Amino acid sequence: xxxxxxxxxxxxxxxxxxxxxxxxxxxxxxxxxxxxxxxxxxxxxxxxxxxxxxxxxxxxxxxxxxxxxxxxxxxxxxxxxxxxxxxxxxxxxxxxxxxxxxxxxxxxxxxxxxxxxxxxxxxxxxxxxxxxxxxxxxxxxxxxxxxxxxxxxxxxxxxxxxxxxxxxx
Amino acid sequence: xxxxxxxxxxxxxxxxxxxxxxxxxxxxxxxxxxxxxxxxxxxxxxxxxxxxxxxxxxxxxxxxxxxxxxxxxxxxxxxxxxxxxxxxxxxxxxxxxxxxxxxxxxxxxxxxxxxxxxxxxxxxxxxxxxxxxxxxxxxxxxxxxxxxxxxxxxxxxxxx
Numbered sequence: 328x329x330x331x332x333x334x335x336x337x338x339x340x341x342x343x344x345x346x347x348x349x350x351x352x353x354x355x356x357x358x359x360x361x362x363x364x365x366x367x368x369x370x371x372x373x374x375x376x377x378x379x380x381x382x383x384x385x386x387x388x389x390x391x392x393x394x395x396x397x398x399x400x401x402x403x404x405x406x407x408x409x410x411x412x413x414x415x416x417x418x419x420x421x422x423x424x425x426x427x428x429x430x431x432x433x434x435x436x437x438x439x440x441x442x443x444x445x446x447x448x449x450x451x452x453x454x455x456x457x458x459x460x461x462x463x464x465x466x467x468x469x470x471x472x473x474x475x476x477x478x479x480x481x482x483x484x485x486x487x488x489x490x491x492x493x494x495x496x
Numbered sequence: 497x498x499x500x501x502x503x504x505x506x507x508x509x510x511x512x513x514x515x516x517x518x519x520x521x522x523x524x525x526x527x528x529x530x531x532x533x534x535x536x537x538x539x540x541x542x543x544x545x546x547x548x549x550x551x552x553x554x555x556x557x558x559x560x561x562x563x564x565x566x567x568x569x570x571x572x573x574x575x576x577x578x579x580x581x582x583x584x585x586x587x588x589x590x591x592x593x594x595x596x597x598x599x600x601x602x603x604x605x606x607x608x609x610x611x612x613x614x615x616x617x618x619x620x621x622x623x624x625x626x627x628x629x630x631x632x633x634x635x636x637x638x639x640x641x642x643x644x645x646x647x648x649x650x651x652x653x654x655x656x
Contacts, residue, residue: 433529433531434527434531435528435529435531435532435535436526436527436528436529436532437526437527437529438525438526438527439518439519439523439524439525440524441521441524442521447532449531449535466521481538481539484538485539
């Protein structure tokens with residue numbers, strides 16, 4: 328019995344691990360992309376986003392300041408990576424990332440024009456937006472990648488005054 | 497059962513045609529999915545027309561394909577591959593430069609349709625637009641104006 332259990336448990340772990348790990352995760356894709364020669368990235372943690380929200384530039388309109396202040400409270404972190412003329416591996420990784428996104432996220436918008444492809448994905452848990460992922464990839468393997476982790480709820484978004492004000496314009 | 501299978505086959509024909517060119521450099525492609533419409537409906541003002549809100553939340557998808565290369569041949573190919581006889585013709589606009597066909601499926605009392613297919617073929621461009629979901633025809637042009645997406649201008653003809 329012990330032998331059977333010893334055989335079954337690793338098999339079970341292997342299977343569940345494979346199921347969860349279909350394709351490259353956003354984090355792994357980002358970690359690979361940043362290693363490209365001409366890649367630049369920035370991670371903005373929650374405390375910095377909050378402070379940026381509080382200090383929002385005096386050049387902005389009052390409505391824009393309010394938008395930044397309200398949004399910044401519920402954004403946990405932002406990761407941005409821009410890579411120009413990345414290696415061909417990026418396209419393979421991007422396809423692998425899409426496999427992952429298809430299993431974990433909802434695709435909101437997909438668009439392509441001439442040599443650029445744009446994707447917007449969202450991951451929600453009940454009413455809460457857990458993650459927003461936006462990418463643009465060009466035929467020359469230039470990539471822009473935005474990964475935003477949030478705790479924004481639809482209820483809160485709907486209640487934000489600036490949305491109503493923007494719609495009224 | 498056979499009716500459902502027939503509808504599915506037709507949707508597959510559009511998807512197949514769309515997928516054939518979605519990665520083709522000659523085409524501009526846009527695909528907006530149900531979740532996006534649900535989000536827009538959620539974030540829209542409460543005093544917005546109820547039918548527009550209902551329509552937004554019940555739209556299942558919008559697909560657009562556009563090209564300026566060999567538009568006539570792509571138009572003819574689309575008409576041949578997508579069996580347009582399965583649709584009811586809502587309106588056709590024809591002038592010396594282009595044809596615009598508005599095709600609908602599953603009309604309910606002439607006001608609501610479950611699928612709207614727009615085909616534009618002319619000297620300058622070929623456009624295929626496919627709306628899926630519960631579509632209120634009388635509210636569509638208003639919605640299109642609100643969405644402000646390039647390529648959807650032809651749908652404003654429905655106002656006339």
